[in-house]
Each structure stands twice: as structure tokens, then as C-alpha cells.
Amino acid sequence: MKKRLLAGPIALALGAALTVVPATQAQAASAAKPYTLWYDEPAPDSNEGWETRSLPIGNGAMGATVFGGVQAERLQFNDKTLWTGGPGVADYTFGNWDAPRPGALEAIRERIWKEGGISPNDVLAALGHKSDSPRHRRFGAYQSFGDVRLAFPELPAQVADYRRELDISRGVAGVSFTAGGVRHTREYFASAPSGVVVARVAADRPGGVTFTARIAVPANRSATSTAAGGRVTVKGALTSNTMAYEAQLQVLNQGGTRTDNPDGTVTVAGADSAVLILGTGTDYAPDYPTYKGEDPHAKLTARVDAAAARGYTRLLAAHRADHAALFDRVRLDLGGSLPAVPTDDLLAQYGTAPAADRALEQLFYQYGRYLLIASSRPGSLPANLQGVWNVLEAPPWQADYHLNINLQMNYWPAEMTNLAELAEPLHTYVDGLREPGRVTARQMFGADGWVAHHASNIFGHTGAWDHPAYFFPESGAWLVLQLYDHYRFTQDKQYLKRTAYPVMKETAEFWRDFLQTDPRDGKLVAIPSRSPEIGPSTAGAAMSQQILWHLFTDLREAAELVGDRKEAAAAGDVLAKLDPGLRIGKWGQLQEWKEDIDDPAERHRHVSHLFSVHPGRQVSPRTTPELAAAAKVSLNARTDEGTGWSKAWKINFWARLLDGDRAHKLLGDQLQTSTLANLWDTHPPFQIDGNFGATSGMTEMLLQSHLGVVDLLPALPAAWADGRVSGLRARGGHTVGLTWASGRLSEARLTAGEATTVKLRHDAFRGGGVRVTTDRGRPVAHTTDGDTITFRVRPGGEYRIGR
Numbered sequence: 033m034k035k036r037l038l039a040g041p042i043a044l045a046l047g048a049a050l051t052v053v054p055a056t057q058a059q060a061a062s063a064a065k066p067y068t069l070w071y072d073e074p075a076p077d078s079n080e081g082w083e084t085r086s087l088p089i090g091n092g093a094m095g096a097t098v099f100g101g102v103q104a105e106r107l108q109f110n111d112k113t114l115w116t117g118g119p120g121v122a123d124y125t126f127g128n129w130d131a132p133r134p135g136a137l138e139a140i141r142e143r144i145w146k147e148g149g150i151s152p153n154d155v156l157a158a159l160g161h162k163s164d165s166p167r168h169r170r171f172g173a174y175q176s177f178g179d180v181r182l183a184f185p186e187l188p189a190q191v192a193d194y195r196r197e198l199d200i201s202r203g204v205a206g207v208s209f210t211a212g213g214v215r216h217t218r219e220y221f222a223s224a225p226s227g228v229v230v231a232r233v234a235a236d237r238p239g240g241v242t243f244t245a246r247i248a249v250p251a252n253r254s255a256t257s258t259a260a261g262g263r264v265t266v267k268g269a270l271t272s273n274t275m276a277y278e279a280q281l282q283v284l285n286q287g288g289t290r291t292d293n294p295d296g297t298v299t300v301a302g303a304d305s306a307v308l309i310l311g312t313g314t315d316y317a318p319d320y321p322t323y324k325g326e327d328p329h330a331k332l333t334a335r336v337d338a339a340a341a342r343g344y345t346r347l348l349a350a351h352r353a354d355h356a357a358l359f360d361r362v363r364l365d366l367g368g369s370l371p372a373v374p375t376d377d378l379l380a381q382y383g384t385a386p387a388a389d390r391a392l393e394q395l396f397y398q399y400g401r402y403l404l405i406a407s408s409r410p411g412s413l414p415a416n417l418q419g420v421w422n423v424l425e426a427p428p429w430q431a432d433y434h435l436n437i438n439l440q441m442n443y444w445p446a447e448m449t450n451l452a453e454l455a456e457p458l459h460t461y462v463d464g465l466r467e468p469g470r471v472t473a474r475q476m477f478g479a480d481g482w483v484a485h486h487a488s489n490i491f492g493h494t495g496a497w498d499h500p501a502y503f504f505p506e507s508g509a510w511l512v513l514q515l516y517d518h519y520r521f522t523q524d525k526q527y528l529k530r531t532a533y534p535v536m537k538e539t540a541e542f543w544r545d546f547l548q549t550d551p552r553d554g555k556l557v558a559i560p561s562r563s564p565e566i567g568p569s570t571a572g573a574a575m576s577q578q579i580l581w582h583l584f585t586d587l588r589e590a591a592e593l594v595g596d597r598k599e600a601a602a603a604g605d606v607l608a609k610l611d612p613g614l615r616i617g618k619w620g621q622l623q624e625w626k627e628d629i630d631d632p633a634e635r636h637r638h639v640s641h642l643f644s645v646h647p648g649r650q651v652s653p654r655t656t657p658e659l660a661a662a663a664k665v666s667l668n669a670r671t672d673e674g675t676g677w678s679k680a681w682k683i684n685f686w687a688r689l690l691d692g693d694r695a696h697k698l699l700g701d702q703l704q705t706s707t708l709a710n711l712w713d714t715h716p717p718f719q720i721d722g723n724f725g726a727t728s729g730m731t732e733m734l735l736q737s738h739l740g741v742v743d744l745l746p747a748l749p750a751a752w753a754d755g756r757v758s759g760l761r762a763r764g765g766h767t768v769g770l771t772w773a774s775g776r777l778s779e780a781r782l783t784a785g786e787a788t789t790v791k792l793r794h795d796a797f798r799g800g801g802v803r804v805t806t807d808r809g810r811p812v813a814h815t816t817d818g819d820t821i822t823f824r825v826r827p828g829g830e831y832r833i834g835r
Contacts, residue, residue, distance in 0.1 A: 069710065517647075
């Protein structure tokens with residue numbers, strides 16, 4: 033918490049040694065930077081300070097967080113491949129059984145048929161992986177790589193005009209202050225083109241830069257530190273699994289002197305400025321079953337050498353161009369205006385000033401896109417529970433890949449907010465689970481195809497781990513739905529044939545073997561089956577059946593597109609017999625289980641039985657109004673309470689249910705109760721899926737396309753009466769822009785993906801009088817049917833729709 037000491041010009045005491053006085057001009061400057069987070073104090077140098085106040089930068093593979101200390105700066109950094117556990121641990125089994133368990137699955141199924149539902153702990157005991165000691169030893173956990181520590185011994189105890197910021201539109205963090213009449217500045221960015229993290233330390237007085245740089249790493253590994261030629265090299269191996277790691281920090285000074293110290297540090301004295309280039313590497317490789325590659329030294333050295341040779345100016349220019357090419361695709365204006373207050377104060381004041389609230393919402397929306405750009409790039413591992421950032425040796429939930437919503441939620445905004453290529457790590461990861469997943473499918477279930485459960489790591493863990501919630505074989509089926517949705521958005525038929533379709537087809541192989549005929553009604557059901565993290569293990573839980581309906585529906589469609597008539601027919605056969613998982617219960621709710629046993633007093637954060645509302649498409653007020661009404665009953669019973677990611681999912685639910693005001697209310701709840709000072713989402717603790725889920729939900733309020741029609745402003749809240757958005761993506765490969773005033777659509781703009789017939793929907797189209805023109809003003813023939821207009825488009829054609 034801030035510690036205010038003086039009225040007027042504000043002084044902030046941070047310990048006994050440092051006083052920070054924020055600048056009036058620094059505060060005012062924020063008003064011109066709508067996409068900048070800024071603060072008038074450093075982040076505390078603690079784990080809590082990291083979580084709540086440090087500022088994240090990343091290039092997909094690497095991440096770093098900026099603390100902004102004056103006399104002692106800390107840049108904590110990560111590499112997504114640095115994990116404990118896995119094949120480097122002697123008894124790692126990929127989550128599979130240590131010995132055969134004949135009859136285990138059949139016995140569990142028999143009990144469920146007889147008893148209706150059994151304890152998930154019984155399923156765990158029969159089918160799960162037994163716990164080891166310590167618990168994470170085999171599964172492992174994502175690691176902090178270490179910290180770059182900069183000590184500035186000549187800086188005075190008191191500084192003025194302090195500002196720490198993160199410009200998400202540029203992907204650049206900065207720290208600035210005045211000390212002894214000298215203006216000190218620091219810039220930080222993570223370059224995807226160069227694969228390194230870059231910092232620049234400068235002063236506006238010649239010779240004003242003096243510091244010592246070192247790399248500190250956690251104690252759970254061997255480590256040697258050397259300094260030569262201005263380069264700090266720290267290398268060793270994790271104790272857990274002998275994974276080799278190496279970090280190199282090249283220090284380049286402009287003026288002054290540079291000294292390599294015997295303790296592996298580098299000192300710069302009397303320089304005008306200095307550039308620091310940080311690279312990391314491990315011997316991890318995404319290759320089953322060893323997941324081990326070559327020693328990282330040679331490639332890492334070449335990467336840092338290449339970055340150093342380019343120089344700061346060219347590194348920054350390439351980074352800014354690369355970042356802008358992604359970030360600038362979407363613009364959102366909700367009529368907000370940022371006041372000249374730090375971001376933590378802006379967050380604390382949310383709900384008191386409409387213009388400031390809209391500005392914070394715009395910032396929060398784009399922050400979700402920024403975090404995805406920073407934590408997921410082609411060629412890297414996918415964003416995990418904390419994106420790419422972690423400060424702990426034993427992070428919450430291992431900072432792993434939770435596959436019962438969390439990993440999926442990370443990528444909900446990718447397609448719709450025009451960042452489709454950033455989903456490539458997800459697609460590659462899912463494809464990489466197939467080989468270990470085949471072993472799990474055969475061993476646990478005697479099935480063909482592949483399967484994955486609730487939690488996975490970077491080492492192909494596809495078995496059921498040591499918690500009852502972790503038995504969730506539907507995980508793989510859910511994941512492949514997002515692979516096919518990528519095709520729907522991009523219309524990339526080569527991607528469909530080479531990537532999505534083979535994975536979908538093999539996923540269906542498993543489920544054909546796993547599904548059983550329910551003797552009560554002859555329908556195919558998953559057994560054992562459970563609503564994630566809640567209730568008993570049963571036959572045909574609603575979420576399981578809904579996921580499988582989408583799997584086989586998508587597979588049939590995809591098979592027809594690639595010309596596989598046999599597979600399309602087989603998928604159709606399953607659909608004809610499959611229980612769809614949609615029932616209205618005795619208190620008007622959408623049932624969570626096949627049996628009508630839902631408790632109206634249940635407040636669990638998971639609302640999994642509404643899967644077909646979002647991200648699915650079985651239930652909508654437009655197509656199934658009775659089921660949609662039942663979904664609202666269930667959602668109201670769960671209440672608006674929940675963890676950060678749960679609130680984010682509920683934003684998406686209410687948007688799909690066409691209630692923009694309720695969706696906006698959930699957004700406000702998330703900002704006020706589940707968002708940290710640095711705008712990271714908190715479960716608690718920090719969990720990044722809520723950031724991504726909120727950006728997705730805000731987009732669903734503005735544009736939907738899951739029902740085959742491009743729905744314009746389907747859930748616009750009263751709070752967003754006037755606004756403009758550009759660059760959103762709709763299924764079919766279309767790019768959409770919208771302008772609205774007083775809650776009514778003024779104009780829609782569409783750039784077509786391919787030659788096709790487009791349907792757009794909005795109430796403003798009722799009654800005719802709608803004009804459709806090309807970008808050059810030429811009229812386009814169209815038809816109107818109620819609130820829907822239909823017209824033909826050409827590839828890349830630009831169209832305007834209005835009155």
C-alpha cells in the first residue's frame with residue numbers, strides 16, 4: 033500500500049533509505065498515453081511486490097518484470113522451458129500407472145451404474161496417479177530463471193519526479209527520476225525478433241551512469257557465474273531433473289569504464305549510458321519421450337552476440353515494428369479519458385467517474401491483448417497459468433497447463449482480437465500431447481486415439497494426477513475445438529488438413545471407444561464423468577456431453593471439408609446416439625448432471641454445464657430460447673461471485689445471453705475485486721487467464737459470429753453508449769469495425785476474407801433503409817430479413833453498412 037507523507041507534492045517513503053517525490057509533469061503526461069500503466073513508486077522488492085506491482089514484458093519465450101528500484105533495480109526474468117520434474121526424474125511416468133490395474137475402469141463403471149454417482153476420490157484411487165513426495169517431484173513446476181540485479185551506489189537517498197511505466201502500445205517499460213539535478217532514465221523491452229530482453233540505463237549529464245550488474249538465481253540448482261568481455265554468464269543444472277540452463281547478460285557502456293569482476297559481476301563507472309542484453313536457454317526440447325535437446329550455450333551465445341551487434345537503436349526499432357504489427361490491429365474507443373493519476377489510483381477509484389472508468393476498461397481490454405503478445409509467440413510454448421511470468425520455485429498450481437478451462441481461456445481472445453498467429457503455440461502443444469496421450473489411452477482405458485487429463489506440464493503428462501479434480505479425460509476434446517475454431521476464423525484449409533483435422537480425428541477415436549450406452553435410455557454417455565471440480569462422478573455429466581457434441585459436430589463438418597466421407601458418416605452415427613447434455617431441471621435450471629440433482633444453493637466458481645452457451649454454440653437466446661432461459665437460471669443461482677477467471681467466464685456467458693449490462697457489471701466486479709495494482713488478474717493469487725477471459729468477454733459484447741451470422745453490438749451495455757472499434761475478427765475470415773452513438777449502430781465496416789455470402793445482424797437493420805456500399809461508395813445489392821442483411825462479398829473487399 034502507498035504510504036503518503038506530505039500534502040501537495042507527494043512524498044513516498046520506501047524503507048529508511050529512499051524517498052520518492054512524483055513529478056507534477058509526470059502525472060500530467062499520463063493523460064496523453066491511453067495505453068500506459070504508470071506509477072509514482074517502485075514495486076516493493078518482495079514476492080508480493082512482484083505479484084501486485086511489478087510490470088511485465090515478454091517476447092513469448094522469455095518474460096521479465098520491472099520493479100523500478102532507484103538504488104537497487106531488479107529485473108526478474110523467466111524462460112518458459114525451465115521446469116523441474118519430467119523425464120529427468122528417474123520414476124517419471126507421464127502420469128501413467130506404475131503397474132497394470134486390470135478391471136479398474138470396469139469396476140468404477142459398474143459402481144456408477146448401480147449407485148448413480150460415486151465419490152471422485154474413489155475414481156482417483158482406482159484410476160489416478162498416486163501422489164509422490166514431495167508432491168511436485170515428478171510432475172514438476174515452472175521456475176523463476178533468476179534476477180538481474182543492478183546496484184547504483186552513487187545515487188542519493190532522495191529522488192524527485194519519479195515515474196515507472198509500461199506503454200503496452202509500444203511494448204516498452206520505463207523508469208525515470210531526478211537525483212542531484214541529473215535526470216536518470218531506464219528503458220526495458222523484450223524483443224521477439226532478437227529473442228532477448230534489452231535494457232538501457234542513461235543520464236542526461238555525461239558520466240552520470242555508474243552501477244554493478246549481476247545475475248542471481250534460486251537455490252534449487254547448481255550455478256557458476258563468470259564475467260568476461262562485459263558479459264555475465266550464469267549456468268548450471270536444476271537439482272530436480274539435471275536440466276541444463278544458462279543466462280548471459282551482455283553489458284555495453286557508452287563512455288566511462290567497464291570492469292569484469294572476479295565474482296562474476298560487471299561494473300560500469302562514469303558512463304553516459306549503458307545497454308544490457310539478456311538471453312536465456314535450456315536443454316529442453318519438445319520431443320517425446322526424452323524432452324531433452326542440446327546444451328544451450330552455443331545457440332544462446334550466438335543470439336546474444338547478434339543482438340549486441342545490432343545496437344540499441346536498431347533493436348528497439350525492430351521490436352517496436354514487430355509489436356505494433358500485432359497490437360495496432362485493434363483499436364477500441366469507449367469514450368474514456370484518463371485522469372492524471374497513477375494506474376493503481378485509477379483502479380482504486382473505479383466506479384466513481386464514468387470517463388475514467390471507460391478509460392480503464394479500454395486499457396484493461398488492450399492489456400489482455402498485450403499480455404498474449406508478450407507470452408505467446410510462434411515457436412514458443414503456450415502461455416501457462418501465469419503467462420510467461422513466475423517468481424517462485426513452487427508457484428501456485430505449478431504455473432502449469434490446466435486443461436479444464438484455464439489454458440483454453442488463455443486463447444479465447446486470440447482469434448477475435450486479430451492475434452490468430454499467437455495461437456500457434458497452443459496448436460503445436462496440443463499436437464505434441466498426442467504421442468504420450470496414446471499411451472495413456474491404451475493403458476488406462478484400453479482405447480485407441482489419445483487422451484489428456486486436467487493438468488499437464490511441458491513433458492507430455494497426459495495421465496490423471498493425484499487429485500480427484502484431475503481426472504478429466506474431456507480435456508483433449510475441448511482443446512481440439514479451439515484448433516477447429518482457428519480454421520473457422522482464418523479459413524486456412526491447409527491448416528485444417530495438416531494440423532486441426534488429424535488431431536480432431538484421433539481425438540474422436542478415443543471417444544468412440546470410451547463412450548458407453550446408457551441402459552436407461554440407450555444414449556451414448558461418458559462414464560465416469562464429472563462436472564469439473566464439483567460434485568459426484570457419474571454417467572453423462574452435462575459438460576462432458578456438450579463437449580462431445582461439439583467434437584463430433586465439428587468433426588463431421590471438417591471431414592466433409594477435407595473430403596473424408598467415411599469419417600463424416602462415422603461422426604454422424606455417433607451424434608445420432610449421443611446424449612446432448614441439455615436438460616431443464618425441476619427448478620428451471622440447465623442441469624449440471626444427467627440426473628436432476630442440481631443444488632440451487634451451490635455457489636461453485638465453475639459453471640461448466642453452461643459450456644454450450646460459451647465457448648460452445650448449442651445454446652443461445654436466438655436459437656434455443658428455453659435452454660437459454662434455463663442457463664440464466666443456473667447462472668443466477670451461482671451468483672456473480674467467484675475468482676478472477678470465474679468472473680471473466682461469466683462476462684462471456686452474459687454476453688452470449690445478450691445481456692450487456694450484466695456482462696458489464698461482471699467486468700466491474702472483476703476490476704474492483706479480482707484485479708491487482710499492475711492489472712494482473714488474481715484468483716487469488718495471480719492467474720493470467722482472467723485477463724484473457726475479460727478481453728474475450730468484452731469482445732463478445734461487441735461482436736459475435738458463432739451462430740453463422742456476424743452479430744453487431746449484440747450485448748452493448750448502457751455504460752458504453754458511444755464508441756468505436758476497429759480490427760475485430762469474425763468467423764469466415766472477416767475483419768469488422770463498428771461505430772455507435774447513443775446505444776445505436778451508426779456504421780459497420782467489413783473487410784471480407786473470401787468470396788462468400790455474408791449475413792450481418794443488428795436491430796438497426798429492421799424496417800429497411802440500410803445502405804451497403806464498397807469502400808469507394810458504390811452500392812452493393814443486399815436483402816433484408818428482419819434484423820439481418822445478406823450480401824455477397826469478394827476476397828479482400830471493403831464494405832460500409834449504414835443508413
